[in-house]
Amino acid sequence: MIRIIRFLKDLKYLFKRFVLIANVLPVLFGFLIAWKYYGVSFSDYFVSLLLLITGSGMLVAGALACNNWLEADVDKLMERTKNRPTVTGTMSLRTVLWIGLSLSFIGQLLLLFINFEVAVYGWIGWFTYVVVYTIWTKRRVTWNTHIGSLSGAVTPLMGWAVIDPAIHVIPLSLFLIMFLWQMPHTYAIAIRKYDDYARAGLKMLPVVKGYQTTICRTSIYIALLIFVPLLINDMSPAFYILLSLLNIAWLMIGIKGFRTKDVKKWADQLFISSLIYLVGVYTLYLIFV
Structure with missing residues (x-):
C-alpha cells in the first residue's frame, strides 16, 4: 500500500497535475462550445467525448513526462x-521516458x-512542446514562451474538431486568445520563480531582459486580446461588452506593473487574474455562442 501511495505521489509530480488539468480543460470547453453552437445531440458524440478526454489527457501527460526526462538536469537546480x-x-530516467512515450503513443x-x-492538432501540441520548446528553444532563446504558447493554443481546436472542422472563426478566435493569454501567464510564473530559472540558466x-521589458x-499581449472579439460577427452585443470589460480589467492589472514597487x-x-480571465472567457463563449 505504501508503495502504491508513493507511486501515485510520484505520478502527481511527474504529470504536473495542475498543468495537466489546465491543458485538458480547454479541450473539453472547445468541444462543449461546438456542441452548443451546432446544436447536435450529445449522445451521438458521447463515445468521441470519452476518447477526447482520455486521449488528450494521456497525450498531455506523456508530453509532460517527456519534458521531465529531458529536463532532469535543470530540475535538480530549481x-x-x-x-x-x-x-x-x-x-x-528510463522508466520516466518509457511512461512518457507510451502515454503519448496511446x-x-x-x-x-x-x-x-x-x-x-494533438500531434502539433505534443511536438511543439516536447521538441521545439523543450529541446530546441527553452535553453537558447527568450521567445521559447511563444513556442510553448502555440502548443497550448491548439487545445480548443482539438475539442471543436470532434464535431466540425476547426477552420472556423470561433475556434480560431479561441486559438488566438489562448496564444496571447499564455504569454502574460507564463511571464508571471517566470517572475515568481525568477531565482529558480536564473539558477538553472x-x-x-x-531573467534575460529584466522586469521592465x-x-x-505583458501589457502589449493583454492589449492585443481586446481586438480578438472583433473577428467574430455573430455574437450578441452582451458578449462583446462583457468580454471587452474582462479584457480591460486584466489590462489594468498588467499596466499596474509599471508603477509597482514589488514586482x-x-x-x-497577474497570475491569479490570468486564471480568472481564462475561466471568464470560456464561460462567456459557452453562454453566448
Whole structure:
C-alpha cells in the first residue's frame, strides 16, 4: 500500500497535475462550445467525448513526462521542481521516458480514433512542446514562451474538431486568445520563480531582459486580446461588452506593473487574474455562442 501511495505521489509530480488539468480543460470547453453552437445531440458524440478526454489527457501527460526526462538536469537546480521523481530518484530516467512515450503513443492513437484532424492538432501540441520548446528553444532563446504558447493554443481546436472542422472563426478566435493569454501567464510564473530559472540558466524573458521589458511585453499581449472579439460577427452585443470589460480589467492589472514597487507581488496578482480571465472567457463563449 505504501508503495502504491508513493507511486501515485510520484505520478502527481511527474504529470504536473495542475498543468495537466489546465491543458485538458480547454479541450473539453472547445468541444462543449461546438456542441452548443451546432446544436447536435450529445449522445451521438458521447463515445468521441470519452476518447477526447482520455486521449488528450494521456497525450498531455506523456508530453509532460517527456519534458521531465529531458529536463532532469535543470530540475535538480530549481526549488519548484525538487519533488519530481527524476530529481528524488524514486523513478529511473528510463522508466520516466518509457511512461512518457507510451502515454503519448496511446493518447495519440485514441485521438486518431475520433478523426484525423483532432489527431493532427494533438500531434502539433505534443511536438511543439516536447521538441521545439523543450529541446530546441527553452535553453537558447527568450521567445521559447511563444513556442510553448502555440502548443497550448491548439487545445480548443482539438475539442471543436470532434464535431466540425476547426477552420472556423470561433475556434480560431479561441486559438488566438489562448496564444496571447499564455504569454502574460507564463511571464508571471517566470517572475515568481525568477531565482529558480536564473539558477538553472533557462532563457526566460525576466531573467534575460529584466522586469521592465517583461512588464511592457505583458501589457502589449493583454492589449492585443481586446481586438480578438472583433473577428467574430455573430455574437450578441452582451458578449462583446462583457468580454471587452474582462479584457480591460486584466489590462489594468498588467499596466499596474509599471508603477509597482514589488514586482513579485504584482506577478502573483497577474497570475491569479490570468486564471480568472481564462475561466471568464470560456464561460462567456459557452453562454453566448
